[in-house]
Amino acid sequence: MALSADDLDPAIWNDDAARDYRRGVAWMYEPEVLDPAVDALATLAGDGPALEFAIGTGRVGLALQQRGVEVHGIEFSQPMVDELRRQPDGDRIPVVVGDMASATTTARAPGGFALVYLxxxxxxxxxxxxxxxxxxxxxxxxxxxxxxxxxxxxxxxxRRLGVGERFLAFDVSDEHLGFDEYDTVSQLLVSHHVDVRPGHEGVFRSPHRYAWPSELDLMAQLAGLTSESRWADWTGAEFTAESASHVSVWRKPA
Structure with missing residues (x-):
């Protein structure tokens, strides 16, 4: 059966997910992962304020704030915002609870940010x-x-999907099993996370709509933004046909 956006509930970031988020992505808090992202974002922000869409529990926003950048946030999930508030200095980041596709910040007038990022x-x-x-x-x-x-x-x-296949494993360990389920017709996928630790067994599923870099470039063009750079990761490594991820930057005309 084909997936559809109507079948995939995005309201998965509940109290349990917010409470366990840091443990589930502990590797993203490691300095070798987090520091390059914060370095790059601080450079992009310069002396101006930054707005993080889907700020979550503040993994990046709090670190960026510690670099002296004025950080604001928009976040769909109230439980994630509540968890952010429990972090040291989490109450210093103004956050609007709303959809990043439409919500407007209230602590600063629209059109006043040097950087918006996801x-x-x-x-x-x-x-x-x-x-x-x-x-x-x-x-x-x-x-x-x-x-x-x-x-x-x-x-x-x-490219890893064989003819008629839907599932790709992205993590197999003694603690976690991760599989992406693709629907190439609807351009949707579901990431299945299976916790296999004794006493912590459980399943978490997150829906996604994937897009190619070129499609994102077109979205930027429709929004009046121009392409500036694309890297394979936050270190600025060259983006190639073999890159599994990308960091893309678009600029609003001066």
Whole structure:
């Protein structure tokens, strides 16, 4: 059966997910992972303020704030915001609870940010092309002239899919089993996470709409943004045909 956006409930970031989020992605807090992202974002923000779409529990936003950048956030999940508030200095980041495709910050007027950014595949949490285009337009509306919009996301691994296959494993360990279920007709996938630790057994599923870098470039063009750079990761490594992810930056005309 084909997947559809109507069948995939995005309201998965509940109290349990928020509470366990840091443990589930502990590797993303490691300095070798987090520091290059914060370095790059701080450079893009310069002396101006930054707005993180889907700020979550503040993994990147709090670290960026510690670099002296004024950080604001938009977040769909109230439980994730509650968890952010429990973190040291989490109450210093103004956050609007709402959809990143349409919500407007209230602590700062739209059109006043030097940087808007999304990290770790978050653009794919919007499950239709229309929503993703709206997200680009919302980012552009919040940017000051000359401001940057940065996205970190994965490159669909469709080359690994055999004819008639739907599932690709992305993690197999003693603690976790991870499989992506692709529907190439609807351009949707579901990431299945199976916790196999004794006493912690459980399943978590997250829906995504994948998009190629070229499709994201077109979305940026529709929002009035111009392409500036694309890297394989936050270190600035060259993006190639073999890259599994990309960091892309678009700029609002000055």
């Amino acid at each position: 990290v770790f595949n978050t653009i794919s949490n919007l499950l239709t092309q229309e929503q993703q285009v709206a997200c680009f337009r919302n980012a552009a509306a919040h940017l000051a002239p000359g401001g940057a919009f940065a996205i970190e996301t994965f490159v669909p691994e469709l």
